[in-house]
Amino acid sequence: MAELDHWHPVLFADALGSKPAPVRVCEHELVLFRASNGKASLGALADVCPHRGMRLSEGRVEGGRLVCPYHGWSFAPDGEGKSPATPAARPCADAFDVVERFGLIWIKRRGSPVVFPTIDVSGYHLIGKTRHRAEAPLEVTLDNFIEVEHTPEVHALLGYPRERMAEVTCEVTSTDTSVRVVNEGPQKALPRPLYSLLQIEPGDTFVDDWTTWFSPVYTIYDQYWFDPATRQRRPNALRIVVFFVPVTAERTDIFALSYALVAPWERYGLNAFTYLLTRAFVVMELRRDVTLLGKLADKRPELRGRTLSRFDKPLGLARKRIETIYRGRG
Template sequence: MADAACRYRSGLRHWHPLLPSRRLGRRPRRQLLCGQALVLFRTASGQAAALAEVCPHRRMSLAAGTVRGEQLLCAYHGWRFAADGSISCPLMPAVALQQQAFQVREADGLIWVRRPGKSEQPHEAPPLPSWPRGDLLPAGLTLHTVAAPLEVTLDNFTETEHTTTIHQVFGFRDPAAVTLRLELEPASTRVWNSGPQKAFPRLFDAFIDIRPHDHFANDWTTRFDPPLTVFEQTWQTQGRGGWRRRRFRLRVVVFFLPLSDTTTQLTTLLYTPRVLPGPLHGWLAAPIARAIMAYELRLDVKALAQLADLNPDLCARTLGPFDRVLLENRRRLQMIYLGTE
């Protein structure tokens, strides 16, 4: 059921990449977003739709229903729900009822959902979020559920210090040797870090052509409409002519979706250069890169699950140099994502 007190409810006015398109078949799915319980379903013609989950008749979950043609049938009494929320009742054909409907789009292999404004016309919906992509190839997407609030989850992914202790592949050997630069814009924050790459298994070394003494640079920008961070990760090696950037690099696009007050979903898209010729990139290189990234993300998820206190409040006096961006992110999150409509 929906959590009416969810503090993220106003965030529903933004587009959220809630589910990979391939996961929505003919069976309805229950999903939670910003405390709102939804039912997602696909009509016989292939249209994806999202409605409030609870049937207004006798409170049955519409996720227990079945799709018949272009309508969703409630499993309890057979009420029929169209993608636009209109309802038809077998025993009350003259009664005009309406279920809350949400806007749905499909792009980049994802189902995007948002709640339209009360007076908003369909053509007034904002565009889907965008990010750089043309110079790299898609290597897949992953979903992870984090047992922590949105703010706490975003904190973890927008500071660097934990990579030394938590991560096994992508991170810094020594935080004290890392160069930090912070750039602030009214609607975004940007962090750039560079330092010695930590050692990792030689299997990864051979595949991605990164050596133990390379420098790792992580340049990321966070926006808040919805919360989204784009990581640009590169490596450099030092030779006789100075520093040279290695060919392999990553672009990691992470959306932070508050499912409830205490649970956050990470929808992550990965992009890499072509490291193997022809179709071998899609058959071998991309799956390996995706597996490595998913492994690293699971380490973050595991660490956040071990927090002893999920209170999202920050104490400024305990924050170190890598944590300065967290307070700036909180301000923008409150102003842009959670601001009034």
């Protein structure tokens, strides 16, 4: 599968301890393990022993090797195997490239020449990382995250009011490798305390500016507010990086890294509470998206025959790049 030629986040780094961990990505079952305490000693193998088909994730790590619990065969991070009963044997398990970055563990097919995805969060502070599973195919899951017409009904805080959706502008541009969407319109009403904590005002304009890339499939969102009269930007802003990882043809994992700018009033000690609150509502909004996707009556990725709106132009553009870049077809 060409999909495995791209770097995919598959597990939070702090979820991998001394025991091996099974993961599933693009219909493939893998096992992750730490050969030692260092980041450079990660292993990612096919979760099946080449001897008699035992799940290696049921085994243990011993002497920097993953030991199969069936016959004691062991494997190094590069897949090189040993058989205690037949020392001359040279078994080999399928190995994958694996790295730990941004608090996540990433894998790709061994030797694939693709570069690691670019994630620029300079000037931002991490406020949270979360993982959700959508019961929907990759394309259908991505659809939800690259249009804002659903925000009045689905989102509680980030988005636009239904009665003013006609005022929201949507500018779509694309390159051979990306699709960018810039949405601008009135922020929906928020609970009064949130205005002070986010340093915004009622009536502010909300900008949701995102770019989707396709090696792997991920979207970087820049979300901020400005005074509609002066177009002066408010000091607070969010940068949310969301990776869409197919588990199977019908399920997609969503890994989200949320960042916020440091507000000028940090010295007053309010930022920690604001960060916690911001992280909580970002997680809440993601959960609402995932819940909605699970309730779709028709989850087929096919767009032909559907009635689309002016906000849906990115859907077709994204599908073309998923096919050509991510799946390598054409």
